[in-house]
Amino acid sequence: MAAPSADGADLGTLARVADQVRGNIERVIEGKPDVVSATLVVLLAEGHLLIEDVPGVGKTMLSKSLARSIDCSVRRIQFTPDLLPSDVTGVSVFNQDTRTFEFRPGGVFANVVVGDEINRASPKTQSALLECMEERQVTVDNTTYQLDSPFMVIATQNPIEMEGTYALPEAQRDRFMARVSVGYPVEAAELAMLQTHTSHRPLDDLEPVTDAAELRKLIAIVGQVYVSEPVQRYAVAISAATRRTSDLALGASPRATLHLVRAAKAYAAMAGRDYVLPDDVAALAERVLAHRLLPSTEAxxxxxxxxxxxxxxxxxxxxxxxxRH
Amino acid sequence: MSRPSPALGPALVTASVAAATTWVALLSWRGLTDRPSDVLVPLVVLAGVVAGVGALGRWARLGPFGVLVLQVVLAGMVLSYVVSGSPVPVGAAWADLRAEVDLAMEGARAYAPPVPAEEADVSPLLLGGGLLCLLLVDLLAAGLRRVPLAGIPLLVAYSLPVGLLGTDLIWWVFALTALGFLVLLFGQEAGDVDRWGRSLEEGPRGASGSLQSAGVRMSAVSIGLSATALAVVVPLAIPTLEVRLLDIGRGGPGGDGIEIENPMVDLRRDLNRGADVPLLRLTTDDPAPSYLRTSVLTRFTANEWSSGDRQIPTENLPDGRMPDLVGVDESVPRSTFRYEVEVLDSLTSRWLPTMAPVTAVRAEGDWRYDASTMDFLSADKELDTAGMSYSMTGVQLDLSAQQLADAPSSAGQVSADFTALPPGMPPLIRQLANDVTRQAPTRFEKAVALQDWFRENFTYSLDRVPPGNGTDELVNFLSTEEGGRTGYCEQFAAAMAVMARQLGIPARVAVGFLVPDEVEDGVFEYSAHDLHAWPEVFIAGAGWVRFEPTPADRADGVPSYTRQSVDGPDTDPTSPTGRPQDDTANPGGPDDETPDRTPEQAEDPLAATQDEGGVSSAWVVRAVGSVAALLLLVALAALPGAWRRRRRVRRLAGDLESVWAELRDTAVDLGVPWQSGRSPRVTGSALREHLPQVGGLDAPRPALDRLVARLEQQRYARADSEEADVTEEVRRDGVRVVSGLVSAAEPRARRRAHWLPRTLVRPTRPAASGSPVVDRELVDQVR
Structure with a gap:
């Protein structure tokens, strides 16, 4: 690791921005600090977030408030059964005036893409989005179009038991860095929500607190966070243990380990540290790993x-x- | 830390093993009374009561001392019932109990073991002692789960006979006790690790009922084996005890040995013959040949002394090669002489007369010697001594009384057969033996006292005495009534040997010839009237030593060493050798000093200093030994704590990791849960709860937080982000946390950590264990 370390000033900026974004989101989503913090971790670790919960608990609110807090391009794709892959990626259309094909970018061409109810779309369309997520580029008619950085997909989905859904295949769930469930608010928070949300729409009041350029810088800072060899071994050991246990039919993939460590780096940076603790890894394990694992039939x-x-x-x-040596 | 209530089954097993082990150790007390079953059978019942009550009490979570009280009450009732016939000693029963105990105390004072049960029943004392051992072992092993400590009462119980009997310990008792101890130790180790160890590799806790990995087993077994090995080796290093725990005895005899008849009958017959016929002629360079020994009688039954059922292996032939002298110290000065023996036709014996001790014999025919007695017996029915000639090399040991008196215990050097007596010995013999030897402190001096007593108070006569050397004859011989205290060599030898055995001194009867007459220069002749019997007593360092209790009418000379004084160095310039007067009338007597004897050989400077102040050297040695043993025990008890403190000081002066390791061990020692295999932060926050809540920067809690933060930084931050040297602060914080932990612990936990730190037997594991196999490629990817 010859790269220079993130210095104190960088970490201070990161913590300040993270706090501002957090404050913004919490004006809309009340009483869910850990959900908000997980969202921020995924943002700073350049991952994608899967928000899974029953309808009406604020999945869309969470994704929108995050998108609004950042002064960058935001697209929202409402996934429906008739949504086509080209709606997501974009399409080449023939321009009668110029007599050439020209590319019309689809919904993914933005810094923050909010994919609402992603499991309502057909698997084909889902795949189109998920390919973009991993590659951070779109290829249409042999032409490759790079996506902007930062690029983050925030997908919401209903639990698969709900009607009219196509469950995301395991391979595709694996591409999301973390999954959060918003969950029902506690009574006090729900009461407060009634007071704020009935008089006006707090989402409209949100002002961006950062922009794409700053976010790129912050992501670079996270990249400098140091992961010591014991911590790496710890992350690997956790993944290995999920593959060994008889309670799980499907354990964590190597990509999951990678995501776990990247998320831990962001988590550590948010705590003002330029190195990762085993505790960071442990704290994020459930958010990062749970949606990729399949319990065995017995379990x-x-x-x-x-x-x-x-x-x-x-x-x-x-x-x-x-x-350390 | 709450201790889980044990299940009844395991509790019963532990208590039973503890009780059974103790009982087996108590088997070594058999020699203390002549009716050991009176003690051992009730002890089985007591062991059952202690184990049963203990297991039930612990199952009911009464607490170790509650259980102990219950055990004392119930076992005490059983004991009272056995001793006085009433379970509740009140009123008359109390008086009975007191009387029994008093009697036992008196008996224990009056008699040397084995105490004759008919005279004085010491079983109440032994039962009480046995119960004490049972209770202690149960409390330590099962109640407090401190099995290593339980080894102390076990060892005491097991080694008690050494002090009192001076006999061999029984190897299989030791083996069984050690086995039981190991089982207990293993049970505790496994249990402890079950409670304490991390079962991380095995999946969620509780899934596997008990964790008994190979490693745990190995450590339990290795601890047990080292403890046992120590128990065997340590007594060997203590000179006063000379315990040879694993003395199984000599190798088994060959299958085609020969049975030996009783030679005493021949002696009697020949002595009663009227004419004094020459029997045997000796040609030698020895100026004064000593007694010639024909055979040795080793076994005393109530009816007679006999040579015992000896089996003699075929390889023990008189071909000039002989084993080393039994029990004779290298330092004893000695002279060697060569003897040519010509047996006349008049002596027909199936025993070959030899000098004693003898280093080489060359004789024709199938004569075989018994290695334990060094007498020679014809293996061929047709073979006897009549008319035969043979040669031998004899040794005359230059023994001094001082050396004999200073001899250490002979325990383990001779077979217990040489102190064995039949049951139901008349008390008179013991009484007399004790009375006569009351003033004599050492074995040798006791033997001399017996010899002198016989020579001064008895009359030699062949005529008015019924032959025989059984118990009845000996009682008649020893009594002061009409016809008593008169006899011939057979009775003198037999009586002295029996009395010596009563005193616990290995003794036997030798049969042979008195001092010969010199018929021409260098030729000596033994005749029929020289036939004789005398006792031999085993003294460590000198081997089998001859005594002469038969009065001067018959045997006019006694061995010179029995005439010497043992009261320290003789500083009288007129007697520079310290050589006492030999009262033998025969100037060329059998044991007269050889002319080349030097003054240096006569005295042992060490013995002289030990005898200063008139205190018997044996007692000094024993007292010093006891004090040394006590000090050793104290030192052993203090050893774990001292070792632990030393390690603490060393570690607290070390780097951050060693300070952290010390925190872990302190926590484990104090019984504070230590989250092993967790991150420093998790471990620290669990530990925090056990630190006193005091404010200020010096308080243990902030100190712990600082340590955790530094440890995290050291372990997980970049190597190049070195900060200023904080070692001093780390050490101060380490001391703060350790003293905080100690001060917050309960007094009991503190005491336990002080005397018996857990980390002593459960070494902390190396850091790398339990880490999974790492896929290097993946690690690089993650990086």
Missing amino acids: AMGGRTTPEILAGVLGSVAVPEGH
Whole structure:
């Protein structure tokens, strides 16, 4: 790691911006600090976020408020069963005036893409989006178009038991860095929400607190955060343990490990540290890993949920005590 | 830390193993009374009560001392019932109990072990002692789960006979006790690790009932084995005890040995013959040949002394090669002489007369010697001594009384057969033996006292005495009534040997010839009237030593060493060698000093200093030994704590990691849960709860927080982000947290950590263990 470390000033900026964005979002989504913080982690770690919950708890609110807090291009794609892949990626159309084909960018050409109810679209369309997510580019008619940086997809989805949904395949869920559930608000928060949301729309009041250029800088700072060898081993050990346990039919992929460490770097930077602790990794394990894992039939029939199994796995992995040399 | 209530099954197993182990160790007390079953059978019941009550009490979570009280009450009732016939000692039963105990105390004072049960029943004392051992072992091993400590009462119980009996310990008792101890130790180790160890690799806790990985087993077994090995080795290093725990005895005899008949009958017959016929002629360079020994009688039954059922291996042939002298120290000065023996036709014996001790014998025919007695017996029915000639090399040891008196215990050097007596010995014999030897402190001096007593108070006569050397004859011989205190060599030898055995001194009867007459220059002749019997007593360093209790009418000379004084160095310039007067009338007597004897050989400077102040050297040695053993025990008890403190000081003076390791060990020692295998932050926050809540920067909690932060930085931050040297602060913080932990702990936990730190037996694991195999490529990717 010969790269220069993120210095104190950079980390200070990062913490300040993160706090401002957090403050903005929390004006809309009340009483969910950990959900908000997970959202920020994914933003700074250049990942994509999957928000999964029942309708009406503020999934769209969360994604919109994040998008509004950043002064950058924002597109929202409402996924419906009849949405076509070209609606997402863009399409070449024949221009009668110039007599040439010209490319009309689709919904993904933005810094923040809000994919609403992503599991309502057909798998074909879902795939179109997910390819862009991974490659950060769009190829139409043999022409490749780079997507802007930062690029973040915030997808919301209903739990798969709900009607009219196409479940995301495991391979595609794997591309999201983290999944959060907003969950029902506590009573006090719901009461406060009634007071603010009935008189006016707080979303409209949100002012951007940062822009794309600053965000790129912050993402670069996160990239400088140091991950020591014991912490790397810890992350790998956690993934390995998910593959070993009999409670899980599908364990974490290497990409999951990668996402876990990247998220931990962002988390550490937000805490003002230029190095990652095992505690950062452990704190993010559920958010980053849970949506990629499949419980085994026995575990599912025993009523054990993936987070429970994951907690058990985490408890079984010892933190390497390796000394720094 | 709350201790989980044990299940009844395991609690019963632990308590039973503890009780059984103690009982087995108590088996070594058999020699203390002549009716050991009176003690051992009730002890089985007591062991059952202690184990049962203990297991039930612990199951009911009464607490170790509650259980102990219950055990004392119930076992005490059983004990009272056994001793006085009433379970509740009140009123008359109390008086009975007191009387029994008093009697036992008196018996224990009056008699040396084995105490004859008919005279004085010491079983109440032994039962009480046994119960104490049972309770202690149960409390330590099962109640407090401090099995290593339980080894102390076990060891005491097991080694008690050494001090009192001076006999061999029984190897299988030791083996069984050690086995039980190991089982207990293993049980505790496994249990502790179950409670304490991290079962991380094995999946969620509770899924596997008990964690008994190979590593745990190995460490339990290795601890147990080292402890046992120490127990075997340490006593060997203590000179006063000379315990040879694993003395299994000599190798088994060959299958085609020969049975030996009783030679005493021949002696009697030949002595009663009227004519004094020459029997044997000796040609030698020895100016004064000593007694010639024919055979050795080792076994005393109530009816007679006999040579015992000895099996003699075929390889013990008189071909000039002989084993080293038994029990004779290298430093004893000695003279070697060669003897040519010509047996006349008049002596027909199936025993080959030899000098004692003898280093080489060359004789025709199948004569074989018994290695433990060094007497020679014809293996061929047709073979006897009549008319045969043979040669031998004899040794005359230049023994001094001082050396004999200073001899250490002979425990383990001779077979227990040499102190064995039949049950139901008449108390008179013991009484007399004790009375006669009351003033004599050492074995040797006791033997001399016996010899002198016989020579001064008895009369030699062949005529008015019924032959025989059984118990009844000996009682008649020893009594002061009409016809008593009169006898011939057979009775003198037999009585002295029996009395010596009563005192716990290994003794036997030798049969052979008195001092010969010189018939021409260098030729000596033994005749029928020289036939004789005498006792031999084993003294460590000198081997089997001859005594002469038969009065001067018959045997006019006694061995010179029995005439010497043992009261320290003789500084009288007129007697520079310290050589006492030999009262033998025969100037060329058998044991007269050889002319070349030097003054240096006569005295042992060490022995002289030990005898200063008139205190017997044996007692000094024993007292010094006891004090040394006590000091050793104290030192052993203090050792773990001292070792632990030393390590603490060393670690707190080290770097951050070693300070952290010390925090972990302090926590483990104090019973504070230590989150092992977790990040410093998690471990620290759990530890924080166990620190006193005091304000200020010096308080342990902020100190712990600083340590955690520094540890995180050291372990996980970039190597090049070195800060200023904070070692001093780290050490101060380490001391703060450690003292905070100690001050917040309960007094009991503190005491335990002080005396018996857990980290002593459960070393902290190396840091790298448990880390998974790492896919290097993936790690690089992550980086």
